[in-house]
Amino acid sequence: MTKINGYTARDRAWHPPALTPLYKTSVARSPRFAPLGFATSLSEETGPVFGHDILGPRDNDLIHNFTGESAIGPRIIVQGRVIDEVGRPMPHTLVEVWQANAGGRYRHKKEGYLAPLDPNFGGCGRCITDENGFYEFRTVKPGPYPWPNGADDWRPAHIHFSVFGHSFAQRLISQLYFEGDPMIWQCPIVGTIPTREGIESLVAKLDRQNSVPMDALCYQFDIVLRGRRQTMFENRMEGL
Ligand SMILES: [Fe+2]
Numbered sequence: 001m002t003k004i005n006g007y008t009a010r011d012r013a014w015h016p017p018a019l020t021p022l023y024k025t026s027v028a029r030s031p032r033f034a035p036l037g038f039a040t041s042l043s044e045e046t047g048p049v050f051g052h053d054i055l056g057p058r059d060n061d062l063i064h065n066f067t068g069e070s071a072i073g074p075r076i077i078v079q080g081r082v083i084d085e086v087g088r089p090m091p092h093t094l095v096e097v098w099q100a101n102a103g104g105r106y107r108h109k110k111e112g113y114l115a116p117l118d119p120n121f122g123g124c125g126r127c128i129t130d131e132n133g134f135y136e137f138r139t140v141k142p143g144p145y146p147w148p149n150g151a152d153d154w155r156p157a158h159i160h161f162s163v164f165g166h167s168f169a170q171r172l173i174s175q176l177y178f179e180g181d182p183m184i185w186q187c188p189i190v191g192t193i194p195t196r197e198g199i200e201s202l203v204a205k206l207d208r209q210n211s212v213p214m215d216a217l218c219y220q221f222d223i224v225l226r227g228r229r230q231t232m233f234e235n236r237m238e239g240l
Helices: 025-029 042-046 182-186 196-200
Strands: 075-083 094-098 124-128 134-140 145-147 153-155 158-164 172-178 203-212 216-220
Touching: 075 203, 094 134, 124 134, 153 182
Parallel strands: 075 216, 172 203
Antiparallel strands: 075 134, 094 124, 094 158, 145 153, 158 172, 203 216
């Protein structure tokens, strides 16, 4: 790590280039001109502020938080810590997740996959890390799904997540994959990540010790904001 005045310099080689034509959407989305800098406004730097009072009792239980009845699919727990580059926990951090159901279908009006909706699964959840940076969700394992990119491309099972710091300007977004899934290595979006180490930073590890017998398998997934062990974020290549 390069240190400048005691701070770790950002590693801009960690993230995929903006233009990666095998991921077709990147062609239209990537900038054609050099970036322009804008000063952030006060509201972008100071808000919004989230507290535990915004959370409902089922916000981190995607199995039940849509209708109260159980969603269909393999029940899992996803847990871990949000930490900085030297392993310090990040307390009071809003972690939001969204995902397809167990059949690989999103509850979204533009969804084009023929797999059925689950009437008891909405696909969204959130929680706030505790004083040790710990977070936890209960959900069903999402299914893989086909998407219109190449002739027959499939997304591996994944959970989208967002980490909110102290303001809008600090929001980070990425995706979590599951250990042992062969589809990870065939995905054109995953394939834009330059290093195997970067890809593996997005793979949650099966954790049998924290699994609940006859209920749910557990996956461990730490979110690292910067440094050599940083999670690969989609919207900000260097983390925070
Ligand atoms: Fe997705």
